[in-house]
Amino acid sequence: MNESVIQVENLVKYYDGRCVLDGIDFAVPRGCIYGLLGRNGAGKTTIIRILLGLEPATRGRTLLLETDSASLPAKTRGRIGCVAEGHNLIQNYKVGRLIKLCKDLSLQWNDEFFDHLIETFRLPTDRRVRDLSMGMRAQLNLSLAMAIDPELLILDDPTLGLDTVARRQFLELAIEVIQKQGRTILFCSHILSDVERIADRIGILAAGKLVVDCPLEQLKDSVKKLRVIFPEAAPANLYLTEIVNQQVQGREMVITVANWNKQKQTILDTFKPSSCTEVPMSLEDIFIECTRPSAEPLEVV
């Protein structure tokens, strides 16, 4: 099925006259794990808040489960699990009371799975939420979001504040959810190794624009970092388009190019380089290249 669970169309958001999101378009198909990346202040949380109807958009349209997110009915909300940035829970409630409230308000609640999570994370139900550590709050928030068996899970930096063991537990849990057919996840994180491990589609926000929106494998294939050594001094201009980054030192040139293809390879070959080797790039390397302030505007979509 190719139906989109999340649809964002020409989304624009201004804060105090400052453009935070400038015409964002993307769609997340059912069953996809979409990793939304960007530097601090890039607008990831704003997109999520607009999607959840917590923030009005200046312009554009956002749909969640085929419903306008500005007016999501309770029934649709019941199919969405959410872990918000900063784990915004009711701080003065005891954990047990918060769990009961969420259970009473939910349309469905998987007691068995929730109890399993509470046991796994060893969460104390008799303590107040404000007395929990940041990591414990993250675990509680995640458990509450998972307990409703969500069709769509929106996670805004969910591993923030988690230690290594808890982060691993979280990832395993996320993979468990993914294995349930038809589940869709929108996932924001600064820990790119986590995103690389579970995401199958990536969006990268830079300067208010979505500069990358493609499957992870395609991104890795299309962005290439090459170390080229020329017989004499490296040429000042290679006449290649979509160069993300270029560093020259004597005969050596290191270039990062987006949408690498045969045509670009042929252009490079006309300069008769002595050697041309590909430098392997992780998602983190690609992210750094794409969001570098001096980087040329790049679009891999």
Added chain:
Amino acid sequence: MLALIKREIQDHIVYFVVALICSAALVALLSTAAFHFDRPEWAIFTGLTIPLVVILVIGFSAMGVTQMYIDRNRRISAFLSVLPVTRGRILAAKIITGVLAILIVLLPVTVAAVALRRLLLPPIPIFSDLITDEMTTVFLMLFACYCLGLLTGWTPSKITPTFGALGLNLVLFSLIVVKGFGPEIRLLLVLVIAACLIRTWHKFVSTSL
């Protein structure tokens, strides 16, 4: 919806306790005054009723302010809004809780007033209408104070809700003192309530959480 109302009652239980105490005190004062109608102590009972009414006016206004102020500053609605709940329902639950608290005060007083009328006064329709008019006006007055509290409470500042609600309540209270319990004041109170609720609804539903 019931879970939301239950949450509001539990979070603001202190107002319900105060409402219950005020209600009991009003019933006691009303009963005592009824049996001492011809005596000089009657003036004392009437004098004691006024501070109770002032406590109720300020109390219900404070309840509205607290509900909205705490919600906004602890980002409670931001959390509830990601659950299967709409903002409209969250606000409706708050308003229903406010109405319940007002009824806790007024229902026992109304029942006591009706019982005393039947017991002590001749069955003339004017007395029955008097109780209905007074109770309706008092209900509208308390509800208007509560709605003013809701309206002024949705702000990050502490000064605006405290003094804003207090000032507006003073104006309302003075109007009732001057105009009495007539139909004009009831119409005015209904207009104030409608204006407050529409503005609060608009603010609550459209702002960022």
